Amino acid sequence: MASKIRIGLLDTDSDVRLGRKLVLSSQPKFEVVFDSDGSTEDLEAIEQSLIDVLVIDQKLSSGAGVSFYSSLRKLTGVKQAPPALLTASFAQPELLLDALQEGFVDLLTVEQGASGLVAAVLKASSGANTHSLSTIWELVSSQPPYRAVDLNFVRLVDKLPQRLASTLKKLKAVWQSSDLAKIEKFEIDSLNTLVARLPVSNSVELILAMNRSGLLDVE
Amino acid sequence: MIRWIQNRNWLPESALAAFVFLVLGGLDLATQGVLAMLGSLAIAASFLFVRRLNFLASALVLIASLIQVSFSLLPIFGSIGIALLAFVVGAFSPKPWREINFVVTIFGGLAFAANVGFNPTLNLVVFGELFQLDEIGRVVIFLTLALLALSLVSLSWILGQLLMTRLVHVGTETDRLVYEEKQLQLSIELAEQSKRFEIARDINEAVVQKLSSVITNAEGGIYSAKANPEAGLRALEKVLVSARGAHTELRRLFDIINRGTAVSTKPPTLEDLESLAISMRETGVDVSISHFGKRFALDQSAELAIYRIIFEALKNVRQHNPKGTRAAVEISWLENGLQVIIKDNGVEIIRRASLGPNGLPLPYEAKDDLDALLEKVSGPGLTAMRERAESFGGSLEVQRAVGIGFTVSAMFPATGVGVNLDSAS
Numbered sequence: 001m002a003s004k005i006r007i008g009l010l011d012t013d014s015d016v017r018l019g020r021k022l023v024l025s026s027q028p029k030f031e032v033v034f035d036s037d038g039s040t041e042d043l044e045a046i047e048q049s050l051i052d053v054l055v056i057d058q059k060l061s062s063g064a065g066v067s068f069y070s071s072l073r074k075l076t077g078v079k080q081a082p083p084a085l086l087t088a089s090f091a092q093p094e095l096l097l098d099a100l101q102e103g104f105v106d107l108l109t110v111e112q113g114a115s116g117l118v119a120a121v122l123k124a125s126s127g128a129n130t131h132s133l134s135t136i137w138e139l140v141s142s143q144p145p146y147r148a149v150d151l152n153f154v155r156l157v158d159k160l161p162q163r164l165a166s167t168l169k170k171l172k173a174v175w176q177s178s179d180l181a182k183i184e185k186f187e188i189d190s191l192n193t194l195v196a197r198l199p200v201s202n203s204v205e206l207i208l209a210m211n212r213s214g215l216l217d218v219e
Numbered sequence: 220m221i222r223w224i225q226n227r228n229w230l231p232e233s234a235l236a237a238f239v240f241l242v243l244g245g246l247d248l249a250t251q252g253v254l255a256m257l258g259s260l261a262i263a264a265s266f267l268f269v270r271r272l273n274f275l276a277s278a279l280v281l282i283a284s285l286i287q288v289s290f291s292l293l294p295i296f297g298s299i300g301i302a303l304l305a306f307v308v309g310a311f312s313p314k315p316w317r318e319i320n321f322v323v324t325i326f327g328g329l330a331f332a333a334n335v336g337f338n339p340t341l342n343l344v345v346f347g348e349l350f351q352l353d354e355i356g357r358v359v360i361f362l363t364l365a366l367l368a369l370s371l372v373s374l375s376w377i378l379g380q381l382l383m384t385r386l387v388h389v390g391t392e393t394d395r396l397v398y399e400e401k402q403l404q405l406s407i408e409l410a411e412q413s414k415r416f417e418i419a420r421d422i423n424e425a426v427v428q429k430l431s432s433v434i435t436n437a438e439g440g441i442y443s444a445k446a447n448p449e450a451g452l453r454a455l456e457k458v459l460v461s462a463r464g465a466h467t468e469l470r471r472l473f474d475i476i477n478r479g480t481a482v483s484t485k486p487p488t489l490e491d492l493e494s495l496a497i498s499m500r501e502t503g504v505d506v507s508i509s510h511f512g513k514r515f516a517l518d519q520s521a522e523l524a525i526y527r528i529i530f531e532a533l534k535n536v537r538q539h540n541p542k543g544t545r546a547a548v549e550i551s552w553l554e555n556g557l558q559v560i561i562k563d564n565g566v567e568i569i570r571r572a573s574l575g576p577n578g579l580p581l582p583y584e585a586k587d588d589l590d591a592l593l594e595k596v597s598g599p600g601l602t603a604m605r606e607r608a609e610s611f612g613g614s615l616e617v618q619r620a621v622g623i624g625f626t627v628s629a630m631f632p633a634t635g636v637g638v639n640l641d642s643a644s
Contacts, residue, residue, distance in 0.1 A: 015432040015457050022439025022454055026446055089427045110431045114438035
């Protein structure tokens with residue numbers, strides 16, 4: 001029998017945590033091994049709890065959920081931090097973009113219900129991409145342009161071998177075309193090989209990091 | 220004071236005319252006799268027509284000048300009234316008569332100068348010695364006096380205009396005090412509303428959190444009940460606690476919102492129309508409110524809707540028409556309902572301001588009549604007004620009165636506005 005997926009729950013509201021714990025614990029594949037209100041002391045505890053998937057609410061006792069996960073990734077390293085899902089009361093494009101940029105797998109809302117939570121945890125644990133290039137492109141286009149060049153990231157992209165760099169060139173060409181048909185056809189999973197070489201946790205974060213550093217801009 | 224003058228059409232003019240006639244005309248009667256007094260009478264009478272029938276003011280000034288020149292009178296005291304007339308014309312006459320009457324008063328001043336300069340009975344006395352004036356001397360005196368009269372009349376006219384511009388755009392000391400008080404009151408209300416809004420936002424957040432908890436626990440209960448009924452029960456208890464918490468927060472929110480309504484924004488009634496008319500007058504629209512028929516009690520929400528319709532209609536009048544436009548609100552209390560008519564003369568004011576090639580206001584044609592009949596006046600504001608009327612079973616029509624302005628007419632049936640005919644007030 002395969003080992004269970006170890007889940008960590010972070011939310012200021014203990015009632016919400018209990019409800020989520022009941023939902024997740026009822027699934028034979030899941031085991032909730034950690035739940036807390038998200039204080040800063042939890043950062044080290046999470047590092048030591050061998051968690052497979054983190055479910056983090058945007059409201060934590062230490063502040064915003066996105067900031068908490070960012071701190072965790074700084075502590076453990078980007079690659080070592082467990083994949084995380086962000087939960088919030090309502091879906092907001094700005095929050096979704098922030099979360100994806102910080103390496104979250106997805107944003108879950110109350111509307112998506114318990115089944116949505118279960119499915120998202122399964123997907124996060126499998127490492128599959130939850131968004132297509134077209135949804136990312138539409139999300140980015142709907143928000144005001146934002147640039148924050150990460151020189152270290154740009155340097156690492158420049159050093160990529162020719163074979164991998166060509167995948168990025170293809171991504172850039174498709175992104176710049178603004179042609180939704182072409183964007184929809186792009187296989188986001190083709191970027192997975194690049195994720196291993198760069199300081200990002202998934203393909204979506206890679207695309208957003210490139211966009212933020214201006215690497216997808218028209219020259 | 221200035222509002223009192225603006226709001227009364229004949230009384231201030233009559234007072235001025237009486238002053239000029241009794242004082243200056245009296246002096247003329249005493250010094251030169253009846254003919255001079257008639258000249259003063261004409262100038263005094265011209266004050267009566269600075270706001271209406273303006274052509275009569277011009278005619279009377281010309282008549283006064285004619286009397287002086289034709290009968291070779293010595294300069295009359297009534298001529299002083301011309302400078303005063305220029306001031307009143309500058310302040311109160313509508314366009315284009317403001318300019319026409321200005322030119323006419325200048326002509327009156329020149330007539331006075333000519334009368335002095337070229338009057339054969341007038342000669343110069345220097346140190347008790349009489350000098351017979353030759354032609355050049357008379358021309359010099361005429362030109363000097365003409366320049367003086369021109370300057371005096373122009374100065375008076377400009378001062379009149381300045382006074383009116385200042386009053387319209389800056390207001391009197393009282394206006395400013397009232398405005399400042401209103402501003403202060405509004406800023407206090409705004410601060411209160413902001414605080415209330417902050418509290419409401421906090422409560423709303425708490426409610427959202429509680430409801431999230433309700434939903435999550437209910438889902439948790441459903442998922443776990445099959446395997447562990449006790450866990451399901453625990454979830455149900457949590458649902459109840461969270462739902463109660465949400466209910467309490469909602470109650471608090473309800474109190475906050477309703478308190479705000481009761482304290483700062485008591486819904487306006489038709490009694491507040493007079494205040495509305497005053498504030499509209501302050502912004503340049505002369506609003507009159509008239510009631511016809513025996514008034515009866517209205518349902519509060521219907522009264523608010525009627526007030527809002529009138530308010531919106533007057534706001535439109537102010538927004539789309541020049542200053543000086545008149546708006547009449549007529550409320551007819553009928554046996555089977557209520558009729559509200561709001562009509563303005565904005566188009567007429569604009570037409571008067573723009574003259575055609577013959578110097579007269581542009582005429583309107585039969586086509587304009589036809590267009591007005593076929594035209595469907597529309598706009599988001601009007602739609603909202605119509606919807607307000609319809610929500611009380613009423614109807615609202617907007618019609619263009621060709622060459623005059625617009626008429627908004629709303630009709631409410633007695634059943635729709637919730638009237639109680641027995642409780643007539």
